Amino acid sequence: MASLGTFTLLAAFVISAYAAAAAIAGARRASRSLVDSAVGAFYLVAALLTVGTAVIIHAFVTNDYSIKYVQHYSDSVQPFIYKLTSYWGGLDGSIMFWVFLLAVFGSTAVYVNRERHRELMPYVVAIISVVQMFFLFLMVIHKNPFDTFLVTAPTEGRGLNPLLQNAYMAIHPPSLYVGFVGMTIPYAFGMAALITGHLDDSWLRAVRRWTMVSWLFLSFGLTLGMIWAYEVLGWGGYWGWDPVENAGLLPWLTATAFLHSVMVQERRGMLRVWNVALVIVTFFLTIFGTFMTRSGVVQSVHAFGEDRQLAWMFTGFMVVILTFSFGYVIYRLPLLRGRHELDSWVSREAAFLANNWILLFAALFVLFATMFPTISEALTGERLTVGPPFFNKWMLPIGLALLFLTGVGPLLAWRKSTVKNLREQFLWPALIAVAMPVALAFAGIPFWAPGLCFALCAFVGVTVVQEFVRGAAVRKQGTGTDYFTAMVGLIARSKRRYGGYIVHLGIVLMFLGFTGEAFKIDEQLILKPGQQAQVGHFVIRNDGVRVTDDGQKQMITGHLTVFRDGKELDKAYPGKWLYRHHEQEPVSQVAIRRSVAEDLYIVMPGFELQDQSVSLQIVINPLVDWIWVGFGVLAFGTMLALLPEQVLGYAAAKLPAPASISMLVLMLVLMGAPARAQHVESPAFKPVEPKSALEKDLYRSIICMCGTCGRQLVGECTCGYAAEMRAEIGNLVKMGLTRDQVLQYYIKKYGSQEPLAMPVDRGFNRLAWLLPYMLGTGGLLVIGFAALKWSRHPSNPVTTAAPAPAAPSTEAADKELEARLDDELRDLD
């Protein structure tokens, strides 16, 4: 079977080359037979890779350890589902899975668009085929997943990494990969439009839906990654700004920018170069993200390890992409000139411009900060860390600015907003937004940043509600139906617009969840059997440790009882699982007690079987579940926007009214519930030793240096090394060392700035601190300059846009056409 697998890869490579060659030759020679043959070849590549996929899955399922990849990433005791997911558990298989998804996704896109955009199809086929060729080339010459052992095949496999044996990990990579490969489709259409010169807006419409699908999968993948990090890695958080997480976020940011700026081109004929550039950049970032993950240029807990040969191949491919793509953009600049100018800074297009600038700034910042340790090591030889505090410092204001624009954008008019417009649209959202922080201040919530975030969430929430209410009112007036029918009809008629508003609502809920981070409580303690401790308003009691085994792994489980207000609330069972062949990599099993207001999150980093004591990390995460709810709302909104036009057209009345408002109200009520501390008198009560502000600050400023946990903050990492470092920090603080002295101590100890979560602002590292300012200022200047240039043009839109005077002979025909147009508009809902 391995030979058949290798054959499919080799054949797919050759057929991809044929598809690219025949498509271009067919397009150039206007030969339909060649083009159709190329399309057939394109489908054949997908079919061959499906055969290859079937072969490798068969090998996993039947424990065929003659194949090295199968032996490295599975074993006989692995559950069936994880034998399937082992397919993408390693580098070789993940490349194959990638190209398989690309082939299937690409074939679907070509099949769906074969009639609508036939003029672009040959080039779309050629470009996707070339991308496929690259990934197939990697496997053909370097990373063949069907490679067999030459001498003696082992009788047992090494097993999949235990961290990947998780339900979320079964879905997370495919989802992220679909999001990544999906971005190839817009790129292929964009480049086909550039090559053919068909640069009107039709290619945008072809790709908008595909971008939305990919964006949804990327969002889904990123959220699943967050849930996985939260539930499996066991450090109490969900986003650690790990390079591999960032690799998924980068194209998500630029794709979000594209989904907004595409509306400006559709409505106003502006930002045409910008949109093409965003499509190219998004695709490039998907390849760059793959390069980061697979070449080992960045250190990450998720990365596949260092591979210089692969790094060079990716570098070459990326250079080709950039040169070819932007070369064509420059060549086609005359066809890409905007048709209209920016009429006013107080307009929706200006808001989109700002939104795009901020999203691109965020992407550049994340890219730069992720790569900075590599750049620094290459230039200065010093290894350092750019950890979560550095990212959060910048991404917090960026996120808030985006949230603000999420609310402002829909309220502004296209072209220009008048004072009357502004007053009518902004009155209620602004009032609520101002009232919210004032009310929160009375509840003791600081303005920066939780208060401001809550205010902006309220602002956007009211904006969205207002859009629905007013839209329904207008429709009710126009159609004469009742309010509910008007609301359903409104959504059914403008699925993209109102789906987008629901997405905004999802974003608001996610921001509420992020804000909960400001109220997080995190404690580490050791409990002997029968001993209990209070964390926040919960009391945790240790009832002992049990050891069980299911053949695949040994499970050590802590048995805990959770009390609140003196009453038993629940049992909690945090654990450590030791998988066969991976005994050195114990996996934490987190006990999470969820509620709408907060999660009680318990990890058991250590245990002592002899005296049944447990070492616990207990985290109270307020509002965190709203992130997942928010994603659900976001996905619902995106799917609504993705529905074909005909759907809901006749069955609109069956659609339930969105429950978002009630959720928001519930959220606001829950937010107001004060967290009450409770003291439990007990002889076995173990008080949690309060940590000083300095100690807590240092926990967030120093990373764990165990070398395996992936640059987690020492306050969050649950490994034994981090516990030792925390104890060490505690001693240093007790000795009276200042923050700087402690940091210097660690620099001296490890001989570099690597233990610091943020590089020290001096020497070459100053670049890391200056670049965001430079990027921001530079971007502002460029956009400001461009916008000023547009707005200085003498604008006489009515005359410029009006059709040229018709010749007398065609006037009658035009009138007839106008009348037909009016008829059709009347028939259209």
Place this chain on the structure above:
Amino acid sequence: MSSETSTRRAKHVQEPVDDTVPGFQPWHLFVIGTLIASAGAAVAVRGTGPANVVFVCLTVMTAGVASYALYRMLWPLVHPDAVDAPEMLGGRTRAALEREKTLALRAIKELEFDRAMGKVSESDWQEMTARLRSRAVRVIRQLDSGSAAYRELIERELAARGAAVPKSASENRASEAGARSAAKLLVVAIACGGILLSSAARAQMGGVGGIAGMPDAKAMSGIPRPEGALATGTVSVRLVRGQLSNLVVGHPVEFIANGKSESVKTDETGHAVINGLAAGSTVHVVATMEGERLDSQDFQVPPQGGVVLMLVASDKTAADQMVKTAVAGTVTIGGQSRIVTQFEDDVLQVYYLLDIVNAAQAPVKTDPLVFDLPPGAQNATVLEGSAPNATAKGSTVTVTGPFPPGVTGVQIAYSLPPAARVSIRQKLPAAMGQVVVMAEKAGTMVVSSAQLTTIREGNESGKSFVLGAGPSLKAGDILAVDIGGLPHHPVWPRNTALALGALALAAGAWAALRTGGRSAATAARQQLEGRREQVFGELLRLDQRQKAGQTAGEAADDRRGELVGELERIYGELDTGATGLRGEGD
């Protein structure tokens, strides 16, 4: 006709359909074939477990899909006439234009809605809606151009042509012929690949692994070792330079324990000792010598006994001293040197374990010893523990002098790509006292060399080795050893695939560039004109037969309608081709 109702689905190339057998489509055959093959496979592997049976069947089914896709790829090349074009209007398909119109109408409605919600001013609405309407009208006009407007023209043309015999359609198909020649070239490339690849079904692609590192003497530096003889809470550090006997005296060593840092100087025995550390406290030891930072591993003070460790610095002084006192002379590769091969991770690892011998009493200065490794050598490296003056760059290893009296150890490692037979040809930069080759046996390995006078096999620790020995060689001689019978994956399938891929691309580039000076638009126009002649020919023959009473009835009328419809489309396309939407704005 309303543009709304003008949507007319043209006959597309969904399937290469044979109209004479409308009930049976080619894909039916593939479905039946796939089902039969799956059933056969299920019977063949019965009794091997449900997972195997299910996945074998699935694999066979996917292969069936691939077969159909192959048919789809080849069919248009074999039967180019069967490819029917979708209706193209101004370079765009009718479907695309219909969608464009719908979107323009939707945009107008959306704008009206915005106006009703007070989101757009009256003047802006007028301007924007005028532009959208103008776009919609233009698209409607374009859609109309493909309809019955040409019917009159066609009938006139048909009448004018009378009973004249139309020109041969083949004359008008020059462009298709050119395209087919390009296609044939590509097909040849693929066919060759198919044959070669299918015969290579058992073949595998090769891969190259890395070379495993070997432990070195300096690796002892910084590793803590519990020492029960020491008092509890004591850590003793020995600081040496280069060799163990070269003690460093009076040099500060820093002990960092639980945030406390204490510096202790080494005594006359090269030891720095710290006492009284609390059991369980984490300790890290650092010393800096001439800019070289020497770190210990982190360790915990044991509850009983102490810890000893050693920090080893590079011996730069000795090296300087040696340079000063070195005299001109020669060195040899000692008789204890070995060439060792090991088949590991599916590549042949080759190790040169060399003793560079300086028989003189003083350091010797020589030209650098340059080892140009055999062709194909990969991942060349000097193993840790070798003399510091040995460096690897690409496939060349250079050992620079001066050499101290006695033996200088140099260990070189590299790998050779997997192949059935490898040849090691190594030019020796110095005389070699005795040739000794040790090859760990793998498969049916055979070692041969004219320079090895004895070759025998032996076992050691359960492993088989081939041991070969031969007399001395002079400086400049080439040591030649051939190792055959190695396990390997053949590389020709991979190379064939790469060559075919390159060939297909080259053929594509050739076909794309050799358009005879015609642009795609011109070619398309010529193709349309050719097709027009063909259809007119058929229409004339049909009319003639009808007049002659040879054919009549509904079928003939339908066929005539189809042909006239196609002519309408061709005329529309010829007329609007030059005024399409290419790069056009709203």
